[in-house]
Amino acid sequence: xxxxxxxxxxxxxxxxxxxxxxxxxxxxxxxxxxxxxxxxxxxxxxxxxxxxxxxxxxxxxxxxxxxxxxxxxxxxxxxxxxxxxxxxxxxxxxxxxxxxxxxxxxxxxxxxxxxxxxxxxxxxxxxxxxxxxxxxxxxxxxxxxxxxxxxxxxxxxxxxxxxxxxxxxxxxxxxxxxxxxxxxxxxxxxxxxxxxxxxxxxxxxxxxxxxxxxxxxxxxxxxxxxxxxxxxxxxxxxxxxxxxxxxxxxxxxxxxxxxxxxxxxxxxxxxxxxxxxxxxxxxxxxxxxxxxxxxxxxxxxxxxxxxxxxxxxxxxxxxxxxxxxxxxxxxxxxxxxxxxxxxxxxxxxxxxxxxxxxxxxxxxxxxxxxxxxxxxxxxxxxxxxxxxxxxxxxxxxxxxxxxxxxxxxxxxxxxxxxxxxxxxxxxxxxxxxxxxxxxxxxxxxxxxxxxxxxxxxxxxxxxxxxxxxxxxxxxxxxxxxxxxxxxxxxxxxxxxxxxxx
Numbered sequence: 001x002x003x004x005x006x007x008x009x010x011x012x013x014x015x016x017x018x019x020x021x022x023x024x025x026x027x028x029x030x031x032x033x034x035x036x037x038x039x040x041x042x043x044x045x046x047x048x049x050x051x052x053x054x055x056x057x058x059x060x061x062x063x064x065x066x067x068x069x070x071x072x073x074x075x076x077x078x079x080x081x082x083x084x085x086x087x088x089x090x091x092x093x094x095x096x097x098x099x100x101x102x103x104x105x106x107x108x109x110x111x112x113x114x115x116x117x118x119x120x121x122x123x124x125x126x127x128x129x130x131x132x133x134x135x136x137x138x139x140x141x142x143x144x145x146x147x148x149x150x151x152x153x154x155x156x157x158x159x160x161x162x163x164x165x166x167x168x169x170x171x172x173x174x175x176x177x178x179x180x181x182x183x184x185x186x187x188x189x190x191x192x193x194x195x196x197x198x199x200x201x202x203x204x205x206x207x208x209x210x211x212x213x214x215x216x217x218x219x220x221x222x223x224x225x226x227x228x229x230x231x232x233x234x235x236x237x238x239x240x241x242x243x244x245x246x247x248x249x250x251x252x253x254x255x256x257x258x259x260x261x262x263x264x265x266x267x268x269x270x271x272x273x274x275x276x277x278x279x280x281x282x283x284x285x286x287x288x289x290x291x292x293x294x295x296x297x298x299x300x301x302x303x304x305x306x307x308x309x310x311x312x313x314x315x316x317x318x319x320x321x322x323x324x325x326x327x328x329x330x331x332x333x334x335x336x337x338x339x340x341x342x343x344x345x346x347x348x349x350x351x352x353x354x355x356x357x358x359x360x361x362x363x364x365x366x367x368x369x370x371x372x373x374x375x376x377x378x379x380x381x382x383x384x385x386x387x388x389x390x391x392x393x394x395x396x397x398x399x400x401x402x403x404x405x406x407x408x409x410x411x412x413x414x415x416x417x418x419x420x421x422x423x424x425x426x427x428x429x430x431x432x433x434x435x436x437x438x439x440x441x442x443x444x445x446x447x448x449x450x451x452x453x454x455x456x457x458x459x460x461x462x463x464x465x466x467x468x469x470x471x472x473x474x475x476x477x478x479x480x481x482x483x484x485x486x487x488x489x490x491x492x493x494x495x496x497x498x499x500x501x
Contacts, residue, residue, distance in 0.1 A: 011053055012049055012052050013495065013496075014170070014259045014260070014263075014496070015213055015255075015259070015491070015496075016491075022045075022049065026041060026045040027266055027267065029045070038164070039163060042163075042164040042167070042169075043163045043164055045169055046167035046172060047063075050062060050134075050169070050172060053132070053133045053173065054132040054133060058135070061097070061132065062132075062135075063163075065094055065097075065139065066142075066159075066162060066163045066166050068089075068090060068093050068094060068142070069094070069142045069145050069166065070157075070159050072087065072146050073145065073146060073149040073162075074156050075089075076149055076156070077149075077156050087146055087149075087150035090142070090143075090146035094142045094143055095139060095143060097139070098131075100127070100129070101130075102131050102136070103331075104129075105126050105127055105128070105129070108125055108126065134172045134173040137171070137172070137173075137177055138166060138167075138172070140175075140177045140296070140299055141166050141180075142166060143303060144177070144179055144302075144303065145157075145162070145165075145166070147303055148179070148181055154180055154181050154184070157184055161184060161188070164187065165180055165184060168264060170260040171264065171271070174256050174257070174260075174496060175257060175260070175293075175295060176261070176272065176274040176295040178272065179272075182271075182272060183271070186268070186269045186270065187269065191269075192268070193268070194268055197265050197270075198265075199474050199478070200262075200265055200474070201261075201263065201264075201265030202478055203262070203474060203477055203478050203481070204258050204265065205258070205262035206485065207481060208254070208255040208256065208257070208259035209259065209485055209489070210481050211251035211252075211254060211450070212252055212255030212256065212259075212496070213485065213489040214446065214488045214489050214490070215251040215255075215446045215447070215450060217489075218442065218443050218446065218490055219245070219443055221439075222237075222240055222241055222443065223245045223405065225237060226241025227241055227245075227407070227415070230414040231418075234429060234432075235419045235425070236426065236430055238419055240433070240440075242401065242402055242405075242415065245401055245405050246394075246397070246398050247447050248497075249405075250275075250278065250279065251450070252496055252497045253293070253497060254274070261273075261274070272294070273294065274293060274295050275291065275293065275294065276291045277454040277455075277458050278291035278292040278397075279390070279394050279397075279451070280390055280454060280455060281390065281393045282390060283363075283389065283393055284352065284355040284356055284359050284393055284397065285360060287397060296329075300325050300329060301325075304328060305321055308325075309321055319357045322353055322357055322360075323350065323353040325353070326350065326353030327346060327349045327350050327353060328349070329349045330345045330347070330348050330349020330350065330352075331345065331349065333348070333349070333404070343408070343409055344403045344404070344407075344408050344409045344411075344412055345404065347403050347409060347412075348400055348404045351399075352400050355396055442488075
């Protein structure tokens with residue numbers, strides 16, 4: 001199978017000591033060669049790293065995508081009359097392979113099942129291919145590069161620097177989806193070793209590890225126990241599991257991107273922020289537009305929503321475009337590495353698209369009312385309005401997470417009905433739940449700690465605060481995080497959630 005790693009490979013998970021040793025070795029090689037040869041160090045390291053996660057065929061596929069992006073961009077420059085054709089070749093070639101690997105078997109089986117329901121016997125052909133880990137994120141980067149060259153935002157890069165941008169191992173497995181327009185100018189500066197960036201990168205890595213192995217992996221057993229067989233879980237288990245899952249997936253995914261951003265910062269390159277305190281959002285549109293998985297949201301905005309017409313063709317078309325983007329996002333999440341596509345992900349996308357459409361529609365009505373009655377404008381600034389908005393937004397997102405975490409739509413509906421049908425019994429059932437156990441109390445305490453840190457740094461992110469903090473404060477932060485990891489970390493218990501997409 002295309003995505004299966006070889007029998008003698010070592011998986012360098014970003015939350016392990018071998019990964020740290022590997023990064024250190026690559027840093028020595030990177031700064032030990034002439035700047036014009038640094039791309040060789042990065043590409044060789046990325047290939048070795050990826051061989052631990054995928055078969056040689058998948059590594060060859062990764063390099064083939066790099067070559068496709070390079071040839072398409074160069075052809076657009078040398079043959080401007082065929083620019084659209086070569087852009088189409090690059091985009092269709094990359095997204096087409098993703099579609100085949102990720103969805104062919106599923107949709108073939110679904111088509112056969114539909115025909116059987118109509119009384120027509122059909123056999124579904126199966127390719128039996130396994131999507132290599134990280135392949136989706138690589139395809140997104142290739143697509144953005146090719147389209148940006150087509151749009152004139154970027155000159156075609158050399159093959160070496162393009163390969164380094166696309167395959168840089170810290171972001172290879174789960175992003176962030178960094179734009180070439182931001183990455184390549186920094187790469188071309190050929191920066192030397194920067195001790196300040198090393199301290200900042202190390203702190204980001206430690207903070208990402210803290211969110212992953214101290215918070216996310218501690219919450220995982222509660223979530224797994226509740227969602228393994230929802231029909232046999234108590235309503236309290238399901239409530240606790242659902243709340244904890246909201247923070248598990250956030251800390252897991254944002255922890256990975258913090259580690260990736262921090263690791264690449266050690267090499268002197270700063271990536272864009274991918275998460276910005278999403279559970280402090282005032283609205284669902286704010287959550288998805290500027291706080292959660294920002295790089296993916298911008299990718300869908302620039303390469304799907306805007307080409308569909310964006311908000312330029314009337315309100316109905318705008319709302320339709322929003323729904324298309326969210327359903328496509330759900331379908332993308334649906335294709336998992338080690339499981340079949342689940343319609344629950346498509347429904348999750350549709351739910352969030354409906355949230356955004358309804359929120360924007362209500363906001364338009366509210367804006368009209370404020371224009372007619374100026375006194376209403378004061379309501380938004382009243383004390384307590386922001387916390388209420390954030391709580392409402394959080395619980396809307398929380399409800400949608402049920403469909404994301406459950407194995408299928410039936411299980412998601414079981415979770416919701418189990419809780420809804422036992423609302424009156426919750427006080428009695430709560431008496432039998434171990435709320436005073438050490439793991440539960442510590443888990444809640446860590447969530448509160450996380451929210452306090454994020455609320456206190458929402459206007460001025462933690463990274464910016466550390467950049468302006470005295471050197472002693474930055475070192476102290478690093479030592480405190482390292483100590484917390486040693487004492488509280490649950491090492492090697494869970495892989496990163498988003499590596500399966």
